Amino acid sequence: MPSDLSSLVHWILFLPLGAAVLSxxxxxxxxxxxxxxSTGTAFVIAGLxxxxxxxxxxxxxxxxxxxxxxxxxxxxxxxxxxxxxxLFVVSFVAAWxxxxxxxxxxxxxxxxxxxxxxxxxxxxxxxxVVADNLLMTFIYWELVGFSSxxxxxxxxxxxxxxxxxxxxxxxxxxxxxxxxxxxxMCLSLYGTLDFVALKDHAAAAKTIPVAVGALLMCxxxxxxxxxxxxxxxxxxxxxxxxxxxLIHAATMVAAGVYFMARVSFLLAPDVLNLIAISGAGMAALxxxxxxxxxxxxxxxxxxTLAHLGIMGCAIGLGHPELALMHMAMHAFFKATLFxxxxxxxxxxxxxxxxxxxxxxxxxxxxxxATFIAATLSNCAVPFLAGWYSKDAIIEAxxxxxxxxxxxxxxxxxxxxxxxxxxxxxxxFLGEANSEEASHAHESPWTMTLPLVVLGLxxxxxxxxxxxxxxxxxxxxxxxxxxxxxxxxxxxxxxIVGLFSLVVGFFGALKFYGTVRGADALQVVSPRTYHLxxxxxxxxxxxxxxxxxxxxxxxxxxxxxxLIINGVAVxxxxxxxxxxxxxxxxxxxxxxxxxAYALWIVVGTLFLAWFLIAR
Amino acid sequence: xxNTSLAHHLLLAGLLFVLGLTGVLIxxxxxxxxxxxxxxxxxxxxxxxxxxxFNRTMDGAVLVFFVITVAAAEVAVGLALIVALFRKRxxxxxxxxxxxxx
Numbered sequence: 146m147p148s149d150l151s152s153l154v155h156w157i158l159f160l161p162l163g164a165a166v167l168s169x170x171x172x173x174x175x176x177x178x179x180x181x182x183s184t185g186t187a188f189v190i191a192g193l194x195x196x197x198x199x200x201x202x203x204x205x206x207x208x209x210x211x212x213x214x215x216x217x218x219x220x221x222x223x224x225x226x227x228x229x230x231x232l233f234v235v236s237f238v239a240a241w242x243x244x245x246x247x248x249x250x251x252x253x254x255x256x257x258x259x260x261x262x263x264x265x266x267x268x269x270x271x272x273x274v275v276a277d278n279l280l281m282t283f284i285y286w287e288l289v290g291f292s293s294x295x296x297x298x299x300x301x302x303x304x305x306x307x308x309x310x311x312x313x314x315x316x317x318x319x320x321x322x323x324x325x326x327x328x329x330m331c332l333s334l335y336g337t338l339d340f341v342a343l344k345d346h347a348a349a350a351k352t353i354p355v356a357v358g359a360l361l362m363c364x365x366x367x368x369x370x371x372x373x374x375x376x377x378x379x380x381x382x383x384x385x386x387x388x389x390x391l392i393h394a395a396t397m398v399a400a401g402v403y404f405m406a407r408v409s410f411l412l413a414p415d416v417l418n419l420i421a422i423s424g425a426g427m428a429a430l431x432x433x434x435x436x437x438x439x440x441x442x443x444x445x446x447x448x449t450l451a452h453l454g455i456m457g458c459a460i461g462l463g464h465p466e467l468a469l470m471h472m473a474m475h476a477f478f479k480a481t482l483f484x485x486x487x488x489x490x491x492x493x494x495x496x497x498x499x500x501x502x503x504x505x506x507x508x509x510x511x512x513x514a515t516f517i518a519a520t521l522s523n524c525a526v527p528f529l530a531g532w533y534s535k536d537a538i539i540e541a542x543x544x545x546x547x548x549x550x551x552x553x554x555x556x557x558x559x560x561x562x563x564x565x566x567x568x569x570x571x572x573f574l575g576e577a578n579s580e581e582a583s584h585a586h587e588s589p590w591t592m593t594l595p596l597v598v599l600g601l602x603x604x605x606x607x608x609x610x611x612x613x614x615x616x617x618x619x620x621x622x623x624x625x626x627x628x629x630x631x632x633x634x635x636x637x638x639x640i641v642g643l644f645s646l647v648v649g650f651f652g653a654l655k656f657y658g659t660v661r662g663a664d665a666l667q668v669v670s671p672r673t674y675h676l677x678x679x680x681x682x683x684x685x686x687x688x689x690x691x692x693x694x695x696x697x698x699x700x701x702x703x704x705x706x707l708i709i710n711g712v713a714v715x716x717x718x719x720x721x722x723x724x725x726x727x728x729x730x731x732x733x734x735x736x737x738x739x740a741y742a743l744w745i746v747v748g749t750l751f752l753a754w755f756l757i758a759r
Numbered sequence: 760x761x762n763t764s765l766a767h768h769l770l771l772a773g774l775l776f777v778l779g780l781t782g783v784l785i786x787x788x789x790x791x792x793x794x795x796x797x798x799x800x801x802x803x804x805x806x807x808x809x810x811x812x813f814n815r816t817m818d819g820a821v822l823v824f825f826v827i828t829v830a831a832a833e834v835a836v837g838l839a840l841i842v843a844l845f846r847k848r849x850x851x852x853x854x855x856x857x858x859x860x861x
Contacts, residue, residue, distance in 0.1 A: 737853065738853040739783075739784055739785070739787070739853060742783050742784055743784055
């Protein structure tokens with residue numbers, strides 16, 4: 146095992162931590178310097194990850210930190226093909242998003258804090274990717290949650306941003322409770338938290354308890370915004386757009402998928418079925434809900450939810466490699482979409498309402514071209530990046546005879562084409578619908594260059610990536626899954642895909658052109674539109690908190706008042722001295738230090754007698 | 760040293776302890792009470808060293824170093840409290856300090 150590779154991983158992991166500490170401690174006032182420090186670091190990491198991907202060698206390195214009996218806790222790296230892919234995707238997308246942020250955040254007064262946040266996020270997510278045991282994963286998992294919280298609340302003086310960051314944090318804690326219980330269960334069942342050792346145990350055991358997988362799945366539900374813990378993701382769009390692109394579309398939410406792929410040997414069949422069906426259901430639901438959002442970022446957030454559902458579904462179907470491949474493709478085109486949205490918002494002077502945009506194709510040609518290319522990839526147009534992974538998953542559902550899942554995924558594919566067509570029509574085609582949109586301007590090069598690189602090169606050349614890079618050795622585990630699924634023109638997934646594309650995409654383009662300055666669906670059928678606005682899930686949680694949880698909390702508080710505060714503290718703790726004082730006529734309370742000292746001596750002698758006589 | 764036994768040491772430590780305790784109980788000047796408290800601590804320390812010496816282990820002796828170090832810090836705090844008390848109330852007679860009862 147060459148030791149220079151583990152030192153390479155040291156550099157990848159700790160460079161961003163160094164950048165974050167430097168920015169947070171010394172560069173709070175020097176935002177420009179912090180921005181370039183953070184961006185430079187991100188590009189160095191991207192280069193190192195590419196080097197690691199090119200070498201295609203597994204790395205394992207471990208140092209023991211503590212030992213309790215037979216249980217050893219440590220810090221270490223386990224770099225396999227999946228980890229190399231994830232490292233590359235995360236660092237590469239992140240590097241370009243950093244560059245984009247330099248332009249996007251130029252006028253922000255708290256740039257030092259923002260870029261320190263981005264760097265600490267990089268440190269945390271890379272930690273999850275390289276971790277070789279559950280405890281280390283969990284620690285970095287929480288760090289990721291913290292940095293996400295911090296970056297959503299970047300505009301903390303706005304109420305909605307503060308509320309959204311709190312919501313994201315709390316919802317994630319709900320999932321993490323299950324996660325840490327799952328870790329505890331692994332420890333008690335197998336006596337180790339190490340992935341390799343756990344895999345050996347799982348292979349040796351005939352069946353894996355359902356609870357282990359179900360509890361570990363809870364962490365995935367929270368972090369990857371799976372049903373029913375998906376409610377935080379759309380609100381998280383309150384953060385700056387680069388944050389939405391990096392954390393809440395491309396990388397952090399994919400960390401849950403990556404983690405599930407890493408511990409897939411611990412998932413019992415029942416758990417897999419649950420993940421598959423809920424993932425497919427959420428994909429369809431979120432795809433449709435994207436139709437009823439007027440905020441461009443929220444609409445994209447629902448699109449992300451749909452794709453996360455598809456990834457979850459792929460894991461549930463037993464194809465974690467396909468999930469990771471879709472994660473990689475999705476990271477590229479969804480980052481492009483969000484950055485494109487950021488460029489549009491920047492160009493339209495911070496207008497986010499799609500109904501007020503329009504006709505931006507002529508005013509922002511570069512942004513429009515990359516956005517449309519990424520959208521087509523999102524719609525799984527044949528030979529674009531999204532097609533390879535998404536159709537493969539739909540095909541896998543069909544081949545596995547999961548027809549309900551197949552139906553849901555087909556619906557999701559149709560919905561994807563519908564909202565994509567709607568977005569293109571409302572934002573880029575037609576006439577400008579507001580003062581801001583008519584004065585839109587193209588963004589500076591720091592913002593368009595990432596768009597061009599991520600969008601044109603990787604959305605379009607994703608197929609090249611999928612077909613040539615993967616069999617070349619570095620992404621070997623994916624190939625058998627690809628070979629197992631037959632691509633041909635009469636394959637059900639191809640038929641579904643092409644049908645959705647023609648009917649959905651072009652139908653939406655035409656349909657949303659009929660009404661100007663308003664949403665066509667809202668005009669035609671207000672009731673459907675309202676249903677798809679997806680307020681009822683938040684309503685459900687509100688009802689649960691108000692009617693169930695608060696009642697329970699009040700009951701527990703009452704018990705606390707009655708038993709602990711009342712009986713234990715007031716009656717016993719306060720009552721005994723009061724009664725004694727009453728009986729002895731306060732002869733204890735002389736207020737004389739010497740008297741108290743005497744009582745201490747008497748009490749000590751009594752205790753000594755008691756202990757000796759026993 | 761040859762004709763002393765553990766019992767002798769413990770007897771001396773016990774006498775010192777009782778001496779200190781008596782002082783704490785009957786004296787009124789807080790400064791003297793405090794010195795008596797220290798005497799009690801010293802008695803306990805002496806017993807510890809004696810046990811250490813006669814059991815031929817160094818554990819107790821090492822512990823005594825820590826006790827002495829901590830006691831030094833504690834004396835500083837205690838004396839500072841008494842000085843502060845004197846500045847505030849003009850007396851360190853324990854009989855005069857009965858505000859909590861009144």
